[in-house]
Amino acid sequence: MPKHGYNNVDEAKQDVLKYILKHYNTKRGHSYNNYMTPTAAENAA
Template sequence: MPKYGYNSFKEAEFDCINYILKHYNTKRGHSYNNYMTPTAAETAA
């Protein structure tokens, strides 16, 4: 999050979506997926 917040809702929305698609789904393992990332679990299925 920027130090002084976002200038608009669209900026905040873009950062959230970017975080989910580029970090959460590709780098963070989940115990439910046997500690695989969501992206890796989908391609393995």
């Protein structure tokens, strides 16, 4: 989160989406997927 917050809701939404698509789905393994990332599990199917 920016030090002084966001100027509007759209900026916050863009940051959340970027986090999910760039970090959560590509770098964070999940026990449900045998510790593979969601992206890797989807590509393996």
